[in-house]
Amino acid sequence: IGNWSAVGFFFGETLRNxxxxxxxxxxxNWGGTRIEPWIERADLAAHPMFSERTIALQNEIDAYETISDAELTxxxxxxxxxxxxxATSYWAQIMDIDPGEKGGWMTPEFDDDDWSTMELPGEWENAEPEMVDxxxxxxxRKTVEIPRSWRDKRLLLELGRIDDxxxxxVNGVLVGSSTNLHDTIRTYEIDPExxxxxxxxxxxxxxxxHGAGGFTGPSMMFTIKSEDIKDWADREVMSMDLHGTWRWKTxxxxTLTTNLDEESMKKPGMTPQSPxxxxxxxxxxxxxxxxxGAIWYQGESNEHEAEEYRALLPLLIxxxxEDFGAHLAFGIVQLAAYKKVSDDPDQGGWAHLRDAQLHAFKTVEGTGLAVTVDIGEANDIxxxxxxxxxxxxxxxxLHDVYGKESFTPSGPIALKAVADGNKVIVTFDHAEGGLLVPTPDRVRESPPFAGDWRVTEGFAxxxxxxxxxxxxxxFIGSLNRVELFSNEVPVPRIVSYGWQDNPVRANVMNSAGLPASPxxxxxxxxN
Known part of the structure; x- marks a missing residue:
């Protein structure tokens, strides 16, 4: 399916089956974007929280239109x-200390027999255990034989996307360079000489x-080909696949970074982050x-504006x-676990954004919430x-839209917390069949955990x-309730669960195996 959404594919497969x-x-979709670009600008302008900045943007757009073409050029x-x-300065700093530049690793004569091999396209964190961090x-490096019919012709080298x-x-000659463009397809021309x-x-x-690095595909655009061949009879040699085994070496x-976006001139309101x-x-x-219906998997880029997100997500829905009709069902993916594990029970961080997503689920009709705190990765967003x-x-x-009652639509959702002396009783919805913690069989499929899988964890x-x-x-009573107690808190006023970036202690689920929302x-x- 190429670069199509994997979540969307498995969603559709579940319905189809x-x-x-x-x-x-x-x-x-567009990765790394904020929520505001996905909301109609008129709706943002009509909202009291966002009207001022939206009107200011429109004023910038109007001013830009007055600039002459000559001045823009x-x-x-x-x-x-x-x-x-x-970009030249950035690479100069890197190449000054990189052994490959000084050692001629790009030349055909260089001996790479002692290098390791890796299947490309792919990210090195997933290919080699020692490359995770x-x-x-x-x-x-890869050496290929060029067909005789390609000689003396201009070729195109396609490498897909490269992060970053x-x-x-090619043959020791620099044919192209891209800087800080992880989402850009690489296509470089190669002269006959x-x-x-x-x-x-x-x-x-x-x-x-930072983060994952390497070739992210798609594999269909991982080729070398002649741009001069016109005869359909030569179709078998029009392109040569480059995916497969390559040699590699660190x-x-x-962690040197650069931000070329600081040097840019784009029409106001026309960037992928513009409202x-x-x-x-x-x-x-x-x-x-x-x-x-629609499924929505976003929030990372708004992590520092959780309070605004509480208004923005309902506004987007x-x-x-208004576009598709009031019947539009809306499934929300709550942010997965991410970042370094902390033992601070009130770390917050991404928990605030997850709470804003939970707020939309609880207050906007016709919505669903897929909790994913159990499947995140500390070092990969x-x-x-x-x-x-x-x-x-x-x-x-299947449950909410198509009326299939046998399917569980959500993980446990806290309804209320009630004081019982120096203890607190938390009651959950979507806990039919009782609340559980993972069995030993599920531990192997779960993220690293700091506590005991046999004990209910993650509460503060x-x-x-x-x-x-x-x-x-x-767990107590009908098993949709949890009793909490702490010697350090004789009179509890607030209760939290999984209130961290990467809540590895949070191990409560329902009988369907769906995790509870923080x-x-x-x-x-x-009473």
Missing amino acids: ELDVPIGLIST LRRDAISRRRERK FDGTVWF SDRTY TIGRGSVTIAVCVMDP GVAS GTLHDAMIAPFVPYGAR ESWR HPRRKKPVGERLGWWA LAGDDGVFHWAKAR FKIPVESK
Whole structure:
């Protein structure tokens, strides 16, 4: 399926397997974006929290329209020169300490027999255990035989997307370089003089200062081909696949970064982060279609504005329902676990954004919530386990949209917390069949955990001082309730669960195996 949404695919597969009818899906997404671009600008302007900034943006757009074409050309040329100088300086700092540059690792004559091998396209964190935490440069080499009919012709080298930056050589000649462009397809021209006759050695120095690094595909755009061949009879040699085994070796460890976006000139309101832009470009064109529902997997880029998100997410749902109809079901993926594990029971961080997503689920009708705190990864903002996310969204849709009562639509959701002396009783919804903790069989599939899987974990209590302490917990009554107690909190006022970036202690689930949503709620007095 190429670069199509994996979560969307597994969501559709879940529906198809149960309903036994074709499921039509539209994948319209842009990674790393905020929520505001996906909301119609007029709806943002009408909201009291966002009207001022939206009107200011419109004023910028109007002012931009008054600039002459000649002046725009002059400004763009100046910016292009500054970007080029900045990228050149960035690579100069890296290459000055990189052994590959000094050692001639890009030349055909270099002996790479002692290098390791890796299947590309792919990210090095997933390919080699010792590369999980590596940030810096990694060199890749591959030698291929060029067909005789390609000689003396200009070739195109396609390497798909590379995370983040690269310098690409053919037979020792630098044919292209891209800096800080992890979402850009690499296509580089190769002159006939560079190709020579016979074999061609391709060497790519990839620089990634943080997170996952390497070649992210798609594999269909991982080729070398002749742009001069026109005869369909030569179709068997029009392109040569480059995916497969490459040799590789680490260069220099580095977290050096650069931001070329600082040197840019874009029309106001036309960037992928501008309010309303993605709605106009990627949602509005589909309005004539009869959409039954939408699934929403976003929030990371709004992590520092959780309070605004509490208003923005319901506003987005309302905006899309104005487009497609009030019947539009809306499935929300709650942010997965991410970042370094902390033992602070009140760390907060991503917990605030998850709470804003929970708020939308609880207050906006026709919504679902797929909790994913059990499948995140500390060192990767994009969890690799996509199938459980799609399945959980599918179960929600099957239950709430298609009326399949046998499917559980949600993990446990805290309804209320009531004081019982120096203890607190928390009651949960969506806990049919009782609350559980993982069995030993499930531990192998779960993230690293700091406590005891046999014990209910992840809860904390705070008193009048607002200081949270881990609480002891046990399931009671009809097993949809949890009793909490902490010696450090004689008079509990607030209870929380999983209130961290990466809540590894949070291990409560329902009988369907769906995890409980993190929460923070006040403790009510017992009637």
